[in-house]
Amino acid sequence: MSVRANRRRTHRIHVLAAATALVLGSAGSAFAAERINLAALANETQDEFIVKYRDGSAQRSSAASLQSALSTAATGFSGKGKALGLKHLRRTALGSDLVRAGRKLDRVEAEALMRQIAADPNVEYVEPNARMYPLGTPNDTRFGEQWGYTDADAGINATTAWDISTGTGVVVAVIDTGITNHSDLNANILPGYDFVSDATAARDGNGRDSNPADEGDWFNAGECGRTYDSPSSWHGTHVAGTVAAVTNNAKGVAGTAYNAKVVPVRVLAKCGGSLADIADAITWASGGTVSGVPANANPAEVINMSLGGSGTCGSTYQAAIDGAVSRGTTVVVAAGNNNGNASNARPANCNNVITVGAVDSAGARSVWSSTQKSNYGAVVDIAAPGSNILSTLNAGSTTPGAESYASYGGTSMATPHVAGVVALLQAASATPKTPAQIETILKNTARAFPQTPDQPIGVGIVNAKAALDSLGGGTPGAQTYTNGTDYTINDNATVDSPITVSGRTGNAPSNASVSVTIYHTYKGDLKVDLVAPDGSIYNLHNRTGSSTDNVIGTYTVNLSSEPLNGTWKLRVNDNAAQDTGRIDTWSVTF
Incomplete structure (x- = not known):
């Protein structure tokens, strides 16, 4: 049992589509480039690639279909006049496939092969199995x-x-x-794991295993693309x-x-x-x-x-x-x-x-x-x-x-x-x-x-x-008030999500806690404010961030000048077209 199994919990994360290529990629080579991580190509030679085929495709369910797709890509590849084979190594925990070319490819060849693989409309993405x-x-x-x-x-x-x-x-x-x-x-x-799949690099002779012992990462000049010797770190x-x-x-x-x-x-x-x-x-x-x-x-x-x-x-x-x-x-x-x-x-x-x-x-x-x-x-x-x-x-x-x-x-x-x-x-x-x-x-x-x-x-x-x-978190006897109703955030519009507080005395504290979960396809369009019962505005987020970067966080706000009782509002303003979302839930603790 986990040391903290009794304390772990899951929470909702809605991942929204981040790239047009994932929606329109089936159009073929016109969109293939959008599914290739070319920026990850290093100047060093490359022979392994990570390929993700779409859910429901034959390549995901059939080993024969997968190998056929790889063979087609290899056949269509043209690099320095040499034939190339593509071998499937394994499927990763993310559902993508690790494949290896029959020889090391330079940067130009690697790019050509990635484009050939991505020409298959069933390919969601392809990128080099880069080294860290x-x-x-x-x-x-x-x-x-x-x-x-x-x-x-x-x-x-x-x-x-x-x-x-x-x-x-x-x-x-x-x-x-x-x-x-x-x-x-x-x-x-605690017990760990060795995920180094290359037995030669791992120096333990067996690749992945349950022993995370560090066997040393030393190398000699001429190895690892280096011109110098390096001891183990x-x-x-x-x-x-x-x-x-x-x-x-x-x-x-x-x-x-x-x-x-x-x-x-x-x-x-x-x-x-x-x-x-x-x-x-x-x-x-x-x-x-x-x-x-x-x-x-x-x-x-x-x-x-x-x-x-x-x-x-x-x-x-x-x-x-x-x-x-x-x-x-x-x-x-x-x-x-x-x-x-x-x-x-x-x-x-x-x-x-x-x-x-x-x-x-x-x-x-x-x-x-x-x-x-x-x-x-x-x-x-x-x-x-x-x-x-x-x-x-x-x-x-x-x-x-x-x-x-x-x-x-x-x-x-x-x-x-x-x-x-x-x-x-x-x-x-x-x-x-x-x-x-x-x-x-x-x-x-x-x-x-x-x-x-x-x-x-x-x-x-x-x-x-x-x-x-x-x-x-606030004052002695602090209470948390929550609105879990979804409020749609439309284009170029403002929406309020209210919470009414009653039966309290005095003012809110100087360290009130406001937790916000907003799902939206472009965080940078949004301005998020806490509105006090008297109309005073406390800004929480102001149009920063980018695609699929949702507004999820907890903010400490000085509300010491505000009476506790009344209707508090989370106000969200969208100032652009195309992207929409919703206020999922928010709470205030004071």
Whole structure:
């Protein structure tokens, strides 16, 4: 039974159509390009692709039809005059199919093959089985303290937060390189899984299995497209230590949520890890079903992904993440370390994730070298300590050796600080918060940057104590009032959803809580206000966001000047044509 099986709950997530291609794609090659994730093609050679056939198609139900479709695509492919075969490897947990070409293809050839596959009107999408890599930037310098918990300028205020919550009962899945034996970590590790399907890269000789042990991700010059040697990073062990290293044991380091438990999920090995493996890992870690893999006995309330690669999010990543979120799992991801806009890095640019940038002890955007700095941009939600972060590690240069400690830097190191704070919040909540509610809490309670970052890296620095304090929710004897009736949001129109409060005395508090669930095909069209009984307006959302990015969240509002009694309204204004939706439910607590 899950550590928190009695606390997990499902919540409604309605996923609306996001691309015209999904509606009109049957028109054939005219729309084929819209179903191909060309932006995900790297300059490296590619031989594996993820193909999703439409529900109800023969390819989904018949292995023979599937192979026939692949053979047709391979026959129609023209690349450097060489014949090509396409082999079906397996079906992923998302219903898509992983296929492999008979040889490595360069970027031009890969694009040509993807277009040939997408010419089949039954293809919903096709994208490369791209590789993701650890985002940490190793730093050999060891520090004797973990500044990120207590630093006056940029710390997360962990020590004061621990008076309220230490993460007891919460499960955090660390999707990474796996785990090594470490006495300062072992007591908080639950059974995990190895999703690396390539036995050679996995270095365990058998591909996927129930042992998430990190066998090392070292490589030599000439391998993995690199011109240099690289030792094993033991990246997953370092990340897991920041989440939940054993604490108050008179040794080593402390974890952000040191009474939480970690499920290690191995997806990265030699030369990184594949998108198909990572998507299955996300599904399994959050309690979903993956064919051929035993069910996860401890579904995670939080997933930490300190990994990434370039390109648009793509259908495979987004479907896996949406599935996890629909199961109540908050997905926390690294922004990346390339000193670029995180909108070009995935999964940082996916919807429904909390994307984390990195700061140093001065509160400035982290810099690790002339080319390696925290990624930035509008998709970054929040920042956390990511420079000189001391955590658990292993001393082996290739294969595992003795346990050790070391300081690393990267958004990989910032991300587990945030995942740990999410665990603190879930442990302290009377009922589990939805991923959208968690994101709203983190943003509303973030501490201000001590200096304005040179590039945007979120609304501020994650603040564990303030986030936990926000759970107090209003005044003693607070009550929640809800309107669950659907109200249609028409084009270029305004709609009110009312709640009447009576029998109360006095004014509303300064920290009233307003929870909103609105489904709409274009969030950027909407202005959402809370209207007090006297007509005063408190803005909650003002025409930001994009397609299928629904307005789902909890807002803290200062209503101290407003009497409690009267009719309160949630007012939604749509200022454009084409897109519609509905107010699904909303509530106010005071």
